[in-house]
Amino acid sequence: MKPVLLIAVNFVREQRWPIFVLLLWVLLLAFLGLFSDIPRQREDLLFVFKQVAVYVIAFSVFFGGSAIYNERKSRRILAVLSKSVARYQYLSGLVLGVAITSGIYCFALGLTGSWTLGEAGFPMSRVWFLMLCLLAACVLAGTVALMFSTFLNPFFAAGATAAVLGLPALASHTLATQWQYLIPVYPLAAIIMESSFQDPGTAFWPPLALAVVETLVFWTLSARIFSLVDIAVAVE
Amino acid sequence: MTPALEFQNLSKEYRSFPRRRLKALESFSLRVETGEIFGFLGPNGAGKSTAIHLAMGFMRPTHGGGHMLGRPFGDAQARRRVGFLAENVALYHRRAERLVRFYGALNGMGGSCLAKRARDVLAAVGLLEQSKRNVGRFSRGMLQRVGLAQALVNDPELLILDEPTSALDPLARVTVRELLLQARASGKTIFLSSHLLSEVELVCDRVAVLHRGKLVRLGRTQDLLQSTEKSEIVAHGIAASAFPGAVARNGVVTFSVPASAQREALERIWGLGGEVLSVNPVRRSLEQIFLEVTTGEERAP
Helix, strand or coil, rough: CCHHHHHHHCCCCHHHHHHHHHHHHHHHHHHHHHHCCCCCCHHHHHHHHHHHHHHHHCCCHHHHHHHHHHHHHHCHHHHCCCCCHHHHHHHHHHHHHHHHHHHHHHHHHHHHHHHHHHHCCCCCHHHHHHHHHHHHHHHHHHHHHHHHHHCCCHHHHHHHHHHHHHHHHHHHHHHHHHHHCCCCCCHHHHHCCCCCCCCCCCCCCCHHHHHHHHHHHHHHHHHHHHHHHHHHHHHC | CCEEEEEEEEEEEEECCEEEEEEEEEEEEEEECCCCEEEEECCCCCCCCHHHHHCCCCCCCCEEEEEEECCCCCHHHHCEEEEEEEECCCCCCEHHHHHHHHHHHCCCHHHHHHHHHHHHHHHHHHCHHHCCEEEHHHHHHHHHHHHHHHHHCCCHHHHHHCCCCCCCHHHCEEEEHHHHHHHHCCCCCCEECCCHHHHHHHHHCCEEEECCCCCEEEEEHHHHEEEEEEEEEECCCCHHHCCCCCECCCCCEEEEEHHHHHHHHHHHHHHHEEEEEEEEEEECCCCHHHHHHHCCCEEEC
């Protein structure tokens, strides 16, 4: 477990600047909360909150899809995997790193959201449930991207991830709504996007639980694929 | 006795789109015994790094396999007892001491023992005073020394070093050479891949030369350096013109003859009234052997 934690913390450390930039979005929401008339502009605040929330799903795909590629390209992966670190541990570290990165963002957004939206009358417990949905969606999206990045370059990995996450959503609109639960990133994002002051909704756990299970499935698949691939470095 | 490192009929073929294939290693077998410094030589593209990466488990062989410290290649537990320094070392940008501790922690080390060990290895590579500096601001030579420190932090039984002295200044090279000799004295095994043949010649007990993925020369360094094909004869009391290629200095004549003609040359010296001062096998440099096996040309000593 120790190597997994070390790799995860190191991943977060390496991503500190993108995380900082992401947190500026949260800062934007905080500024809006500070300098606006919250009760009158609550719909605008909720709109910004939703937008800022779903952006991080795309960033998770970016984090997951580029993690292995960056380490391979810089050759830093060699020093790490030359230690007593199994491939599955390395991958687990990256998944945990993506989870911590998303978690930092979700926590910051949750704090800001519960303050701004809470003052406007949005139930605070609902804000935190939405953040939990967001975190689950981020970790699942990041893990899917990570799986593709074990054998594709980040550009194709991001494309493949978009297809895997988007096709069930498309199928739910064209075929049957149940299709959205195949890879439940879309229904989790939809929970956030459909929240309103008029109908804050209640906690609906199945997509969240499904996301956790699928994250484990994709992590296992990633670990299996990653154990079979060569860590490509320049041939002499 | 279990060898420290053993490659068994190992082959590796790189495949790329559309149908390009490159054989990096072909039926490569090699046994590195415990406690020796083993030099691994070969020109660029010979397959040295590929062999090392296969041993470390970074790649999977196309055929064959091998063992490292008695465990199959790629075994994470075996790597706990191994120190590895990659060619063109790349490390995270953080303070040198923290970085070395990070790599030690990945190997299961911790606490005050790791902190002390990190400082000790940084001192051993001459970087203790720089231990609080970020390695991102280090020169290439200093970076290579930090790389060596991270390889040594777990007090490994087997050290696998890919070009460890390539970016070092002469003083740092001497430090590294002494470190390697100390490591051997304490029973460690060192597998050293290098282009610096003079370094290899100085420290290695045995060497192997790889060329186009195949092992073309293997043996004890001293045996390889001593040619059995030519002898150098030093005599006095004869004219230099008596033997082709002979050089006279202060009345002493030095020349080389094929080993098969050695007896005849000695009898001729005595016949001419001269005195033989010494007869020795011609000692070649590792560079000559390297060029000989990789270019197929024999270079004059």
